[in-house]
Structure formats: structure tokens, C-alpha cells
Amino acid sequence: MPYVWDFSAVTRNWTVLLSGLGGTIVLSLAGIAVGILIGAGLAAMRLSGLRVLRWPATAWIEFFRNTPPLVHFFWFFYGLPMAFGITLSSFGAALAALGIQSSAFFAEVFRGGIVSVERGQWEAGRALGMSRARLFRRIILPQAARRMAAPFVERCFELVKTTTLAAALAHHELLYAAMVVVTETYRPLEVYTVVALLFLTVLFAASQVSEWLEARGRAMQGR
Amino acid sequence: MTSPEPVVLSATAITKRFGTVDVLKGVDLTVRKGERIAILGSSGSGKSTLLRCLNLLERPTGGTIALDGRTIGRPDGKGCQRYDERELDRVRTRVGMVFQQFNLFPHMRVIENVMEAPRGVLGKSKAEAQAIAERQLAAVGLAEKATAWPAQLSGGQQQRVAIARALAMDPEVLLLDEPTSSLDPELVGEVLAAIRALSDEGRTMLIVTHELGFAFHFATRVLFLHDGKVLEEGPPEQVLKAPREERTRRFIERFTERRF
Amino acid sequence: MPELQFGVVFADFDLLIRAAGTTALLWAAAFSVGWSAGWIVAFGRRSPRLVLAIPARGFVECFRNTPVLVQLIWFYYALPVLIGIQMPAFGAAVLALGLNGTAYCAEIHRNGLQSVAIGQWEAGRALGMGRLRVFFRIILPQAVSRMIPAYTNRAVEMAKNTSVASVISVHELMYNARLFSSQNYVPLETFTVVAGIYFVVIWPISLASSLIERRRSA
Ligand SMILES: Nc1ncnc2c1ncn2[C@@H]1O[C@H](COP(=O)(O)OP(=O)(O)O)[C@@H](O)[C@H]1O
Ligand SMILES: [Mg+2]
Numbered sequence: 001m002p003y004v005w006d007f008s009a010v011t012r013n014w015t016v017l018l019s020g021l022g023g024t025i026v027l028s029l030a031g032i033a034v035g036i037l038i039g040a041g042l043a044a045m046r047l048s049g050l051r052v053l054r055w056p057a058t059a060w061i062e063f064f065r066n067t068p069p070l071v072h073f074f075w076f077f078y079g080l081p082m083a084f085g086i087t088l089s090s091f092g093a094a095l096a097a098l099g100i101q102s103s104a105f106f107a108e109v110f111r112g113g114i115v116s117v118e119r120g121q122w123e124a125g126r127a128l129g130m131s132r133a134r135l136f137r138r139i140i141l142p143q144a145a146r147r148m149a150a151p152f153v154e155r156c157f158e159l160v161k162t163t164t165l166a167a168a169l170a171h172h173e174l175l176y177a178a179m180v181v182v183t184e185t186y187r188p189l190e191v192y193t194v195v196a197l198l199f200l201t202v203l204f205a206a207s208q209v210s211e212w213l214e215a216r217g218r219a220m221q222g223r
Numbered sequence: 224m225t226s227p228e229p230v231v232l233s234a235t236a237i238t239k240r241f242g243t244v245d246v247l248k249g250v251d252l253t254v255r256k257g258e259r260i261a262i263l264g265s266s267g268s269g270k271s272t273l274l275r276c277l278n279l280l281e282r283p284t285g286g287t288i289a290l291d292g293r294t295i296g297r298p299d300g301k302g303c304q305r306y307d308e309r310e311l312d313r314v315r316t317r318v319g320m321v322f323q324q325f326n327l328f329p330h331m332r333v334i335e336n337v338m339e340a341p342r343g344v345l346g347k348s349k350a351e352a353q354a355i356a357e358r359q360l361a362a363v364g365l366a367e368k369a370t371a372w373p374a375q376l377s378g379g380q381q382q383r384v385a386i387a388r389a390l391a392m393d394p395e396v397l398l399l400d401e402p403t404s405s406l407d408p409e410l411v412g413e414v415l416a417a418i419r420a421l422s423d424e425g426r427t428m429l430i431v432t433h434e435l436g437f438a439f440h441f442a443t444r445v446l447f448l449h450d451g452k453v454l455e456e457g458p459p460e461q462v463l464k465a466p467r468e469e470r471t472r473r474f475i476e477r478f479t480e481r482r483f
Numbered sequence: 484m485p486e487l488q489f490g491v492v493f494a495d496f497d498l499l500i501r502a503a504g505t506t507a508l509l510w511a512a513a514f515s516v517g518w519s520a521g522w523i524v525a526f527g528r529r530s531p532r533l534v535l536a537i538p539a540r541g542f543v544e545c546f547r548n549t550p551v552l553v554q555l556i557w558f559y560y561a562l563p564v565l566i567g568i569q570m571p572a573f574g575a576a577v578l579a580l581g582l583n584g585t586a587y588c589a590e591i592h593r594n595g596l597q598s599v600a601i602g603q604w605e606a607g608r609a610l611g612m613g614r615l616r617v618f619f620r621i622i623l624p625q626a627v628s629r630m631i632p633a634y635t636n637r638a639v640e641m642a643k644n645t646s647v648a649s650v651i652s653v654h655e656l657m658y659n660a661r662l663f664s665s666q667n668y669v670p671l672e673t674f675t676v677v678a679g680i681y682f683v684v685i686w687p688i689s690l691a692s693s694l695i696e697r698r699r700s701a
Binding site: 003063065066067068069072074075078080082083084157160161162163164165167168175182188189192193195196199200203204207 | 487544545549551556561562564565639643646649650657665670677681682685
């Protein structure tokens, strides 16, 4: 007997799913903000000439790039309060985990963009008598930013997808909202398919837009 | 002959070591106002390193550089010079440089490339900087390319923009490191013509080049660098036509026998 | 400073190590599926025939633009409803992670093939080699060696993704860590040690990858 699709489980509970989507968006934006902030600091540390700054930054980056984010979520949510008495809400724990984990990746995006600018650009600026600060701001950063754009967007997408791990902490985001709806309606196929399609639509559309913007940026400079 | 022109730039006993390799082994050089010095030498002889030491893009391991009679940096008491970043920035505003690879700023339009340093470093107003840039671009024959992007220009045009960019700072000395070496042969002429035009205005220049014919007619003095030392120097007629040193002679032969 | 009880965790360390074995198995199975099936999808994407190229593109976009946890949950809870067969959790995890890997590996393969100059094809054909022979003897070796950093990178991402299978109760390392920490009330110690185990396994791969990359560009 063929399965009969029935999306009423979704249509009747769309407010729950919508508020879940809101949770996903808030967590994503907050996570990106924290990740960029810490990531920029880490990148500056790694690029500095001082070993005491470079080493801790490198260790941090390597650790968080090479361990699963789910472990970080649990560490912040269950580990911290038990040992240190710092209790984080599910949002706080998810934000800490996301921000810190993605900071490692953002740091590498920023650093990669900056070191990718050819040495000749530094030299040309110096030869014109530009100060380091001005040279960095006017010559290096604009070129680096352009090269960072694609990996930066990619990292943001990864982060958005990673927010679903907060469902494991029972934080109310899209996936957790879906789980709630499923336990009430016993319609996993329809509900989870809709959730997948929502992610697909949003992320695919966003990636198309960013690709288009990038192509336009290149065309504008005659390349 | 009138009284000699004042000394603009001088290098005394310059040495430069990278790791364990001695690239410059004691170079002395005095550049007077209006001189045009061609630096010759085979690949790896230290020509680029010498130029880069002269504007302190590389800090010499030993020896001193003086601009307008004032020694740059101060002795650190151990026989070397200490340099202050700010001071070096000031020096570099007065010693221009043109690179083999042009190094235009790809994210700025042609005129913005030329305006950037007069505006940001010399603190000129936008109108002033723009006037300077337009004048320099016209001088290299690229006035109509002002709003183009560097990537839209040919190599020869890019290098002429780079020359205009350096001249917009009105430097006392202009250093050119093989300005035509990465150009297609048919584009070399336009760049050399732009450089030649500068000699008419009496610009002081040091140029590293393999264009011996150009060096012969353009330079007031030729310097042959070998193995980190000045092996021979003198007027072009002497160094290029009647070199004293065997090595210089062989070098010149190698570069002339290609021409027919 | 609180009293940390790492001793409790290390007393049952062998339990975690055995669980890490399951993680490794899941990882190896899913990566093999992804790498192999990735070739099929890669050729689909390169095909001039739209009936092949469009579904291949759709497949890749679906798996790259949805979270891996959603994929796992879909294959474990939703798919059985559709096909009427309940899969074991491990099987669902291999399927989901494997197909996820397929999408990413397909793009790596495709870029690898594109990076080999067209002249290599022509040179091979000009010597009278057949298409398959050119592919296996000339193109593939060059593409694969060029793509090793991308493969190792994917292997690292995949290794981290295996932990997500704990959510559909595959008894791998993360699942056992959650179980252990709640039974013994030592979450901080457990998750710290488990993070350490993951790191010790995954980091060398990253390190090897960046060494290879550095050697290549040097
Ligand atoms: N930054 C550097 N680090 C190490 N070695 C260098 C560096 N720059 C130049 N060298 C070495 O110094 C020597 C002279 O280089 P260079 O001045 O560029 O020669 P030329 O311009 O005459 O060809 C070469 O052997 C080169 O490898
Ligand atoms: Mg050179």
C-alpha cells in the first residue's frame, strides 16, 4: 500500500515551526557575530610577530577545528555548571559553543585572506612611504576582504547548519520545534521533509545570491 | 664644467646577509642630483637587493644610507644601524620605486592608484592630489585611462601607471628595478620612452636593466655589480664599449650577441 | 577551583576506547561510500546530458544545503515511514553520512578532474590510448594527488560528523560519553576527555593534510 502524504501536521503547527525558525535565525546571527569577533582577534594574534600570542591562538584554532561541535555543545551545557557552577541556558551554551567553535574557522578565513595578498602590494605601499596602519587599511584589507568573501560565506552557512545541534540541548530552534511537532502528530516524514526543504531553500538561495554578488564584484574591476 | 651637483643619496659600505648568504659585500655608492645610473649585473648578483636597501625596504646588515647628507637611523653601538619606522616612512616618500611586477593596487582605479599616496601620505587635498595625478598620467601618455582598472591595461600601460604613481610623490631619487623585464617585447619601447622623458626634466634615477642599448644612451654612469660588489663603474662609453674587467666584458658580450 | 574527578573517567577508559572503535567503523564505512559514490555523481555532473547533470546537481545541492543532523534524523525517522522498513540506527547513520559525503566528494572529484589540463586528454588520445585508459592512467593519478588535501579535509569533517549519530542513538563515542556522564555525574571530565580522544585521532589527519599542501606549494 503506497504511503499517503499528509501535510496537515505541518500546516496545523506552522506557528511552532515558525518560532523554531526564528530561534534558528537568532542563534545563527548571534553565533556569527561572536565567531567574527573572537576570530578576528585570533587572526591578529596568529599574524603577530610575537610567539606568546601566536602559540595560544594556534592551539585554540587547531583544537576547535579538530573536535566535533556536538562535544562543545555538551561541554558548555552540561560540563560547565556541574564543575564550575556556571549555569548557561540552552541558548547561552549553544551560543558559546557555536561562537567559539566557529571563531577557529573564521580566524583561518581572515588570516588566509590577508596572507594571500601578494608581497608586492606591501612593498609598493611601503615604497610610497605609507605607514603600516594605513597600508593595511587602504591596500591590504580591501583586497583581502574580497578574497575572504567566498570562504566567509561558506563558514556562515556551516554555522547555520550547526545551529541544529542545539536541538540536542532541547533549545527551541527549527529542528527541535520539528521534533516537538512530530511527537504530537506522529508525522516524521512530512515534518522533517519540510524542515529539510526550508534549510535547502534558504541556504541555496543565499548561496546563489552570494555567488552572483561575487561575480559582479569581479566584473566591476575588469577581471 | 660647472661645480658638481650636490649629493642626493649615498650608500657607505652596505652589506646584506640573508641567513648565511652574503648578498651584498660592501657597496659604496654616491648619487648626485640629476645623475642617471644604470646598474648591470647577472641574475642573483644582488641588484634588486641593493635598490631595496637604498629605500630601506630591506634593512642593510651593515653600513649606512644617507639622504641629502643626513644619515638614516642611528648607530646601535654594536656597529649596526637602528631604524625608526616613522623615519623610514619619511625616507620612502622621498625615494620612489618602480617594480618589475608593477604592483599596482588592483582594487583601485588608475587615478586612485596615483592619488593614494599624495593624499594619504603627503596630506594633499583631494583636488590637489587629483591635479597631480592627472598631470603625471598625462606625462606617461595615459590621461584617457584614468578611470580604468589596472586589470584592463596592458603590461606596458600598467608599468607607465606605476611610474606615474611613483612620480606623483615628486621623489628626489627614483629607483627602477628591471621595469621592462616582465613585458612582452613589443611593449618594452613605450615604457623606456616614458623613462627617457624623465631625463629631460633632470630627474635623478637609478635603473636596473638588461637593455644595454638603452643604458648606453640614457645613463650618465654605469655600474656593474658582481657577486655583491661593484666590480666596475664609469661613463657608459667606457664600461659598455671598453670594459676594464674580463667579467664585465663577458657579460656585455652575452647580452649583445643576441641582437642582430 | 572545583574538585575535578578525571579518575572516574579514566577508570572506565576502555569503555570509551571501545566506543571510539564504533566511531572509527562508522567513519570508515561512510567515507568509503561517499568517496566511491562521489565518482558516479561527479560524472553525472560533468555529463553533457541534462537527464544526468540536473539530478546530480540536485543531489549535491540537497545534501550540501541541509544540516547533517537533519539528514540523520530524516533517514532514521522519516525514510522508514516511506519505505515501510525500519533501519538499524547504524545503517541509517552510514546511509546519511555516506550520502552527505557523496555530495561533497563529488564536488572534490569534479574539481580535480577539471584541474587536469585538457592537453593531458589530448596527449593521451594522440598516443592512441582509449578514453578509459587515458582516464585511469593519465587523468586520475594527477587529479587524485592534487585533491589529497581536499579529501583529508573532508575526512576530518566526516569524523566530526560521526558524533552527531549519537542523537539517533548509534552507540559510538559521543553516545557513550553522554551515557557515561549522566550515570556518573562527571560531564565536564567526560566531555573534556572525549574531546581529547577526538582531537588525538583527527588532528594528525589535518596536520598531514597541511604538510602535504605546503610541500605541494613549495
Ligand atoms: N628575502 C630574501 N631571502 C633570502 N635570500 C634572498 C632574498 N632576497 C634575495 N635573496 C638572494 O640574494 C641573491 C641576490 O638577489 P637579488 O638582489 O634579487 O639579485 P638580482 O636582482 O641581481 O637578480 C639571490 O641569490 C637571492 O636568492
Ligand atoms: Mg632582481
